[in-house]
Amino acid sequence: MNAEKLRKRIDNLLIKVGGKTFITSKPENILYFSGFTGDGILVLGYKSLHIITYDMFEEQVYKEVDGSVFNIHITKKDKTNSLLVDVLLENESEEICISSQDTTVGSFVSVIEAAKDRKIFGVNKKLISLREDHFAVGGIKIYFPETCPLAVRAVKDREEIEIIKRNLLLSDESFLYTLRIVKPGMTEIEVAAEFEYYSRKKGAEGVSFPTIVASGPMSSMPHATASSRVIGNNEPIVMDFGIKLDGYCTDTTRTIFVGKPDNRFVETYKVVLDAMNEGIAVIKEGVKASDVDSKVRGYLAKYSLDKYFIHGTGHGVGLEVHELPTLNASSNDVLKEGMIVTVEPGVYFKNEFGIRIENMVLVNKNSSEVLTTLPTDLLVV
Numbered sequence: 001m002n003a004e005k006l007r008k009r010i011d012n013l014l015i016k017v018g019g020k021t022f023i024t025s026k027p028e029n030i031l032y033f034s035g036f037t038g039d040g041i042l043v044l045g046y047k048s049l050h051i052i053t054y055d056m057f058e059e060q061v062y063k064e065v066d067g068s069v070f071n072i073h074i075t076k077k078d079k080t081n082s083l084l085v086d087v088l089l090e091n092e093s094e095e096i097c098i099s100s101q102d103t104t105v106g107s108f109v110s111v112i113e114a115a116k117d118r119k120i121f122g123v124n125k126k127l128i129s130l131r132e133d134h135f136a137v138g139g140i141k142i143y144f145p146e147t148c149p150l151a152v153r154a155v156k157d158r159e160e161i162e163i164i165k166r167n168l169l170l171s172d173e174s175f176l177y178t179l180r181i182v183k184p185g186m187t188e189i190e191v192a193a194e195f196e197y198y199s200r201k202k203g204a205e206g207v208s209f210p211t212i213v214a215s216g217p218m219s220s221m222p223h224a225t226a227s228s229r230v231i232g233n234n235e236p237i238v239m240d241f242g243i244k245l246d247g248y249c250t251d252t253t254r255t256i257f258v259g260k261p262d263n264r265f266v267e268t269y270k271v272v273l274d275a276m277n278e279g280i281a282v283i284k285e286g287v288k289a290s291d292v293d294s295k296v297r298g299y300l301a302k303y304s305l306d307k308y309f310i311h312g313t314g315h316g317v318g319l320e321v322h323e324l325p326t327l328n329a330s331s332n333d334v335l336k337e338g339m340i341v342t343v344e345p346g347v348y349f350k351n352e353f354g355i356r357i358e359n360m361v362l363v364n365k366n367s368s369e370v371l372t373t374l375p376t377d378l379l380v381v
Helices: 003-016 027-034 055-064 077-090 105-117 150-154 158-181 188-201 216-220 263-281 289-301
Strands: 021-024 041-044 049-054 071-075 095-098 135-137 140-143 212-215 235-241 243-245 252-258 314-316 323-327 340-343 346-349 353-356 359-363 368-370
Touching (some): 003 027, 021 027, 027 041, 027 150, 041 077, 071 077, 158 188, 158 243, 158 252, 158 359, 188 235, 235 353, 252 353, 263 289, 263 340, 263 346, 263 359, 289 323
Parallel strands (some): 021 095
Antiparallel strands (some): 021 041, 041 049, 135 140, 314 323, 359 368
């Protein structure tokens, strides 16, 4: 990744946090802002940029990280907190943001203790005082923003979009391969394994999440795990799947039917499909994420199916399979050009069956683009 692109991402983040020094140890954040695929801590400030990592990653970090952009520090794990304090002092950090998604209370306290032992930050006088929106640690203010850097990562650049499009082609191909071999007598675990093996054989780094294969009455549970249940004849399978390559995830769901579906199932499937398309049709820059959810629920309500829709309509996808924005009734997110989201309505009839259909969608300025290439018609095997 070139230095100009990294610097732009970092500048966007520092603007969002008001110029405060930002600290993160979350692997996805480290990859996004530095290109480093190993473990460590990233310290981003206007004065200087730092990566702290461990001796086992020394060769890797010097290969992956531009030393003209980042100060690279190699240390033992038990020396990490002391080195972090040194870096913060060098950066003259008076206000610090620590990513709330990846920092535990324990690790936060251990850094404070490292500072206390060396009698800096004034913490020997007063350790921590809680303010309305931050902790005061001596003369240092420490904030835990909920959405940064997820808000920066939510909008994808052209390179990220092309990577996700390519990954979707591999995911879709792996699903179609699996579809050709699904038959009664296979277990759910066997079906999941076929998808995962094929995708890995074709180059995937792994799966975005454990593949969901939920057959028969198990399909009425949105997040059922693939089990040893034997797939029977004349029953549905909800398959939720995704792959990961070059760090980026995909997420797709298809409901297939083994045997001959009855009229109720076929008609319900069509309503769910139409609800998904209704939601996709309103996606463009400036639309409230909650309005997409409302559009989908409103369509299902016309057929008295909204009460069986028991989760949100969708979410962002990127380095993690669940990112901003969140498409549900309580979301305050607003769609921006470059976001990639899922639209995944589903209906679930307890102990009977479930139906879910999910596409990935790119938000454009005046419209949207469906990135998933799989057919959406009911697939019967």
